[in-house]
Amino acid sequence: MAWSGDPIWLPEVLRGAGCKVIEQPGWRDRGHGDFLTITHVMWHHTAGGGPQDWVLVQNGTNGMAGPLAQLVLERDGTYRIIAAGVAWHAGVGSWPGLPTNNANWHAIGIEAVNDGRGQEWPQVQREAYRIGTAAILRRLGRGADGVVAHKEYAKIQGKIDPYPFDMVDERRRVAALLAGRPPAPVRSEIDHYAAQSANTWIGKRVTKAGTEVPVGPPGGGGRAVEFENAVVYWSKATGAHAVPRGVLLEEYQRRGGTGGALGFPAREFTRLTKNPRGDLGAVQAFERGVLYKRDADERGYPVFGRIGEHWAQSGYENGPAGYPTSDERELDGGFIAQDFQYDRLVFSPSMVVPASVLQDRRGGDPDPDGR
Incomplete structure (x- = not known):
């Protein structure tokens, strides 16, 4: 209704x-x-x-x-x-x-x-x-x-x-x-998450029962528990979400995990359907960015902020740029660039545009050493 x-x-x-x-x-x-x-x-x-x-x-x-x-x-x-x-x-x-x-x-x-x-x-x-x-x-x-x-x-x-x-x-x-009833008593959100039928794929608990590892900013109350096929993270702000073992977890931990640029996971891991170019992949959203991994690539890469917003408006991985293939990098003049399969997006203090468009406007490539 x-x-x-x-x-x-x-x-x-x-x-x-x-x-x-x-x-x-x-x-x-x-x-x-x-x-x-x-x-x-x-x-x-x-x-x-x-x-x-x-x-x-x-x-x-x-x-x-x-x-x-x-x-x-x-x-x-x-x-x-x-x-x-x-x-x-x-x-x-x-x-x-x-x-x-x-x-x-x-x-x-x-x-x-x-x-x-x-x-x-x-x-x-x-x-x-x-x-x-x-x-x-x-x-x-x-x-x-x-x-x-x-x-x-x-x-x-x-x-x-x-x-x-x-x-x-x-x-x-x-x-x-x-x-019309009072809320139920406080519970372990990670244990409750693991008990849901949709989450049986995470496997058996590896961290000792009744134990949750403190993670995130000091005093923030974040928790993590290891399972066979994933690590489940919880924070008051994001709730409980599993990051599957493999490249996504490796990339997340390489970037500092809950204490890094991405923060806590904020949505469930999702397998992506084949895009118009035949690519398959996976995605997981975090507090401050979204981590993508194309199946054919050895690594995964996050998208953030204005570049991520521009990429989303153009169709995400289904759009003309395809999957991300690099991290963001800082350039001279306050520019930030990130490579994708078929394009490079460049952020300036006023806009995000494909590198080719910015080159036409400025008369030179702002990232001459990039792809």
Whole structure:
């Protein structure tokens, strides 16, 4: 089930769940056009953390016109309704049940006020996030699988919001609210993950039962457990995910594992179908990048940030560039380059373009020693 059209019922639904609500003047007529079918609620943090964050969400920032979400969740648990129409909040990404790179027309965005750099989350704000989301999902006729974090949908952009939420636990809590019962007791998320039928491929536990190895930033609470065919990592922000033994795990660990540039795994390992050129491969998304491995290559390579976003918009491994074949490297003048099977993408402070295009514009190759 889902709702078609703009969610003009937001004030009544949120107030009916006991949430405090502020209706910003003009919210019913604000938006970038009308919604299509609404199926999800997407969680974000504002990255500001102050009482005026709603102004940027309503009016826009960094060259992007507002509104940037339908709702702002203030630190005291108040919902501020910004827009009934479409908002620019999802960006490039994918998630089950949402169209790739096109979630804005199908997901209500909630921007919770937090700096995303360790600012405390007041308990009243966390509870309001769950209660308000459950109320919206109930109105949509959706279960807890209808809530997705921006960091889950937009991994290719390296998004981390809302930091440091464990979305497996948050969906469990939202499900309990939808069912009218208190959340179940806290459990070992790695053991729970390993017990799922979809995860039997990881094999038997190698790390001693009842033991989980601390990983990640000191004091961050991350854990890892070795299994026969994978290592399962867990953090509060990402939940539990297995990295299969073999090249993907080797490349991940070579880059520092949970303490490196990629961070914790954030989605499940996936085998990729044959692309238009007949290549097969595998992919796994992490907190700050996505690691790809073409079957015919001995190594795998990650894509990050703006280069990764440009590559995604052109079709990922199915697009004209093909699979990545190198890491990013820094060039003179603030440029960053990365090689792919059939092209080289170059990042400048203002854009990402194929190297051939940049050469035409600048009259010279910014990476003459590259491929």
